[in-house]
Amino acid sequence: DAGVTQSPTHLIKTRGQHVTLRCSPISGHKSVSWYQQVLGQGPQFIFQYYEKEERGRGNFPDRFSARQFPNYSSELNVNALLLGDSALYLCASSLYESAGSPLHFGNGTRLTVT
Amino acid sequence: QKEVEQNSGPLSVPEGAIASLNCTYSDRGSQSFFWYRQYSGKSPELIMFIYSNGDKEDGRFTAQLNKASQYVSLLIRDSQPSDSATYLCAGEPGSARQLTFGSGTQLTVLP
Numbered sequence: 001d002a003g004v005t006q007s008p009t010h011l012i013k014t015r016g017q018h019v020t021l022r023c024s025p026i027s028g029h030k031s032v033s034w035y036q037q038v039l040g041q042g043p044q045f046i047f048q049y050y051e052k053e054e055r056g057r058g059n060f061p062d063r064f065s066a067r068q069f070p071n072y073s074s075e076l077n078v079n080a081l082l083l084g085d086s087a088l089y090l091c092a093s094s095l096y097e098s099a100g101s102p103l104h105f106g107n108g109t110r111l112t113v114t
Numbered sequence: 115q116k117e118v119e120q121n122s123g124p125l126s127v128p129e130g131a132i133a134s135l136n137c138t139y140s141d142r143g144s145q146s147f148f149w150y151r152q153y154s155g156k157s158p159e160l161i162m163f164i165y166s167n168g169d170k171e172d173g174r175f176t177a178q179l180n181k182a183s184q185y186v187s188l189l190i191r192d193s194q195p196s197d198s199a200t201y202l203c204a205g206e207p208g209s210a211r212q213l214t215f216g217s218g219t220q221l222t223v224l225p
Contacts (some may be wrong), residue, residue: 042215106157
């Protein structure tokens with residue numbers, strides 16, 4: 001079975017631009033979460049979606065938004081990019097919505113903002 | 115104050131030794147705990163999860179949880195050079211589907 005797939009793998013943008021990152025969960029997984037990982041730190045929670053509804057949001061500005069589609073894939077959008085948005089963006093899926101169900105991460109999208 | 119703290123690394127152990135990775139957490143609402151392994155430039159890979167106090171074993175890995183002391187650990191027996199990676203500890207409250215990660219401990223297993 002395919003794991004969590006993310007696209008693109010790498011992206012270079014300039015400050016002020018907009019970016020869209022995409023994620024397809026493991027087949028059968030209905031919950032998708034997004035995390036940001038800055039070099040040298042652990043991932044930080046951005047969003048969780050389940051059945052197309054936002055179930056949780058981390059401490060990120062409104063420039064960050066996301067959505068989930070009927071096929072459970074998801075997009076993360078970041079507007080007005082800042083240099084500090086440079087990071088590895090990880091998508092994770094889980095079988096259940098509830099806490100405790102292990103998260104399985106994709107390979108990530110490495111975003112560089114210049 | 116960080117909610118999940120991991121013992122400062124880097125940690126080096128000889129091949130065949132036991133590697134001990136430790137983690138403490140401040141949120142008493144945390145119910146589930148996860149250990150992920152992350153190779154350089156790669157994404158985190160789930161190794162183990164534990165919900166109940168005590169030990170949980172899976173092959174060479176043993177996770178230990180002590181909720182009274184707010185302490186989680188991961189033991190790797192018979193360490194191999196391929197175990198060299200950064201190990202991330204994460205906690206999750208019972209009420210929300212979001213993990214809080216520590217900064218990770220870099221482990222090097224010396225041949």
